[in-house]
Amino acid sequence: MTTSTEPAAGQASEPHWPRRRRRRLLLVGITTLALLVALAVGPWAWVTLASRGHLHHVADAPSAPVALVLGAGLNPDGSPSAFLVGRLEVAKALHDSGRARVLLVSGDNRVANHDEPTAMRDWLVANGIPANAVVRDFAGRDTYDSCVRAKRIFGVGRALVVSQAYHLPRAVTTCRAVGLDAEGVGDWTAQQYPVQWGAGSRREKLAAGKAVIDVLSGRDPVLGPVETSVQDALAATAPSS
Numbered sequence: 001m002t003t004s005t006e007p008a009a010g011q012a013s014e015p016h017w018p019r020r021r022r023r024r025l026l027l028v029g030i031t032t033l034a035l036l037v038a039l040a041v042g043p044w045a046w047v048t049l050a051s052r053g054h055l056h057h058v059a060d061a062p063s064a065p066v067a068l069v070l071g072a073g074l075n076p077d078g079s080p081s082a083f084l085v086g087r088l089e090v091a092k093a094l095h096d097s098g099r100a101r102v103l104l105v106s107g108d109n110r111v112a113n114h115d116e117p118t119a120m121r122d123w124l125v126a127n128g129i130p131a132n133a134v135v136r137d138f139a140g141r142d143t144y145d146s147c148v149r150a151k152r153i154f155g156v157g158r159a160l161v162v163s164q165a166y167h168l169p170r171a172v173t174t175c176r177a178v179g180l181d182a183e184g185v186g187d188w189t190a191q192q193y194p195v196q197w198g199a200g201s202r203r204e205k206l207a208a209g210k211a212v213i214d215v216l217s218g219r220d221p222v223l224g225p226v227e228t229s230v231q232d233a234l235a236a237t238a239p240s241s
Helices: 016-051 080-097 116-126 143-154 168-177 192-218 231-234
Strands: 064-070 100-106 132-138 156-165 180-185
Touching: 016 080, 016 192, 064 080, 064 116, 064 143, 080 100, 080 116, 080 132, 080 143, 080 180, 100 143, 100 231, 116 132, 116 143, 116 180, 132 143, 132 168, 132 231, 143 192, 168 180, 168 192
Parallel strands: 064 100, 064 156, 100 132, 156 180
Antiparallel strands: none
């Protein structure tokens, strides 16, 4: 006895191509979703994994000739913002403990009356750091620029990077990716401003994507002539024999 494979009377046979098309569309959808997830999560995963083992509190920070202190904005009167003061306090602690002899303060100076590096230097000097131990980088417009300029303009090979703890993974990963042997030392005191701290932490997830683009593109920041100011400061602050 044979079984008929013909459709029953009045029942249309469903062509095979719509099913194949649905499978293709489903595959495209799954692939697209996977790519979107990778684009969203991948940069942050890279930043997190690449910085693992290179993030420290002041108490357990290693030593390096230079601490690279990243800018974090100024108050309307030109003084360092609360977040920037947190970074400067970490830098001072590193210098006072002998973990960093020279402090390279890197910030933005594109706009009149907004001179981050000078405000940072003035705060450090007012709080007991010798002026000859502080070097200013006036073109540290963002994290990538500060890292590249520390390496290419100021000739820094090894440094402690100072920033808020939530920013540190991206800062350290970026610096290491452009050839700077960097360890990060974080500020946690700014957690007393929970709204701003939370906003900054969330912003880092997106900023990780920019870090990937910057590193892969190898874009040049504002460069200019090579400076010897860091080497001069290291020579001036060398321990006497």
